[in-house]
Amino acid sequence: MSFKARRDGIYGSMRMVSERQDAAFDLIRLAENRPRFDQPPVEGIRAQLLSEIIANEREPHAIAEVAWRRRLLAPIRIRGRPRAPRKAWPA
Structure with a gap:
């Protein structure tokens, strides 16, 4: 499950x-x-996730992937919405 x-x-x-x-x-x-949400299993998963985050901060491929995604997806939000409101078109 x-x-x-x-x-x-x-x-x-x-x-x-x-x-x-x-x-x-x-x-x-x-x-x-x-x-x-028993505390021992939750803490175990938390420790595992934190360990993975820390390890990825030192891995060249993970650093490159984060940089690539930020550059590629920077202007895109959920469902393609822009980060800032669009400027009004001149009349």
Whole structure:
């Protein structure tokens, strides 16, 4: 079972053995309706993400990718909206 949060929604997927389908769907119902955020797993994921960010700050390919994306996508916002309002056309 996995979930991904995006700007437009939350998406999930699940794989299971057919003999345990009922138990698997019970788990997904719990995950959707009563999510748990136990401190040890959350801190573990947080540490992993921070470690990845710090490692990428030193990796030449990651630095180049960030620079390339900033240059390529700088004027583009979500759904292609410009960062600043457009100037009015002269009459």
